[in-house]
Amino acid sequence: MDFFSEIGLSWHFIDYDYDYFTPTPSTTPATCTDALCVFLAIATAVIFFLGVAGNGLVIWMAGFKMKKSVNTTWYLSLAVSDFLFCSFLPISVAHLVKNDWVFGLFMCKFTSFILFLNMFSSVFLLVIISVDRCVVVMFPVWAQNKRTIRKAAAVVMLAWIIAAAFSSPSAVFRNIDIHYDIHKERNVCYNNYTSDQQHAAVVSCRFVFGFLIPYLIIIFCYIVIIQKLKGNQTAKFKKPFKIMTALVGAFFICWLPFHTFALMELNHHKYESILHTGMVIGATFASANSCLNPFLYVFMGKDIKKKCALVTKIENAFEEEDDPTIH
Template identity: 90%
Template sequence: MNSNPESDYEYDYSPTPSTTPATCTDALCVFLAIATVVIFVLGVAGNGLVIWMAGFKMKKSVNTTWYLSLAVSDFLFCSFLPISVAYMVKKDWVFGLFMCKFTSFILFLNMFSSIFLLVIISVDRCVVVMFPVWAQNKRTIRKAAAVVMLAWIIAAAFSSPLAVFRDIHYDAHEERNICYNNYTSDQQHAAVVFCRFVFGFLMPFLIIIFCYIVIIQKLKLNQSARSKKPIKIMTALIAAFLICWLPFHTFALMELNHHKYESILPTGLVIGATFASANSCLNPFLYAFMGKDFKRKCYALLSKIENAIEEEGRSTVRGTSITTSGEGRLSTVV
């Protein structure tokens, strides 16, 4: 039995036509559209800066390999957000069947790859803290690149069903196209949702929690009681992961019984997707910019920009002063 496109709300930003206008006019829709645009701008700018710093300005290392890969994943994710905003505002899919499939695939590809890379970074940090000598001898850039490539391959495998089941339905009543998940059975729908929840949230979250518990215990033994910054940072990382992804997966699980939650699903799924997107714009600040090397490079870059602006300002002032003086002399002579 095919899914009803009017009841399949996942990444379909238009609820039932009979209850909402054909354009984004309500306050919540406008707010979420603006929020997604902000996430897009911050995500592209922040991750673009990390890509530039880690790829071209910093010495190649295992850590920069993680940061660069995570930034590329989040940059791609954020780059496709304008399409989601356009669909959210117009409530009409105008990009064709291929883009309906490809956009969902690429968004979930980067969702999985980003989460897997967060797990890799957490495990790597745990290994470095617990086995510093082994890590110093065995951690290499080549091995890190191989692990990243494997993460992307697994992410692509998990994302493929989104391309297979994605389809377009034309609503003659509203004269608009709907890009939706056309599952052939409820079992297929449940399998996709549970697989995404278990492998895209639950297991990664448990692994990250375990790694940071181990790291925190190790830091407590090795550091003075005054040094609480690493613990605070790790708490922020875990909280950000939970806050950003829990709403998305909660509403996705509720969608399995969409008739029961039909009144809140359209809004809930869009809010969940917006929170999930926010994780890609937070990652550069939580994972990259907190590092000493990144902060030092960023401060150096900002100092150069500031000096360039100040120098340009002084040059402009001097030029204006010279011009004014010349005009004054000319007026006197005349």
């Protein structure tokens, strides 16, 4: 999808989110020829292949191969969110190469919606996983009796509905207009905010509800879990915590630059010299997060079998979470 232009980045000019869009003549190349554009097109293609393959494998395992459990429900939903995002990345590659939005108004709005649906659903699911682990540690007997797959599915559905609601402004404010240059007329998919206040409200909402508040909840859960498990060094207890830490840490590292530069863009006159590079970094890191989780499962899983090690490690990462009891 057109992920990078969503944060105001165009490969040959900066089209800030808040601008009242006024098409102006340009002397920039009509196609992706500069080194930065080529690099990002290749990076996006790599993320697409890794994300679709890795998350597809997780969906197959958590959804069809493994026994259904509360934890496979969490990880299946995470994989579906990332798989959906990655599935639209070829549109980003095509847009980069052509430097022209040829996919129409609906896709302009829909791909932007999918981007933030992925962001909100992912962080909400990480909060759910953290709270769930906290409950398991603090109230093991209650968790064993009340923690069911049906309830988990209902919680996931609610998280997706809330994520969709928070993502809707990204579709509402998207529009298409024509940018004129010496080569040809180019269609541009951009954010059509009518005022700086609208732009600031949307960016602030994304940061507060899609990053700040979720991470405050996660940090609280971490403090509770660490205090409860202090002195308990068994591998059974450490494995779920390590997996949760890896997922939360990866999301934080990948999305922090995005939110940082999005907030800096609100005062673009002060930071204009670094915004272009910063947006590239933020967009690339955020996009890369969608393909990381399957590799984290493999890295954290035990190598208990020599053959089919990849599938075994992913399966083992999930199975480490399946027992809700703490003795």
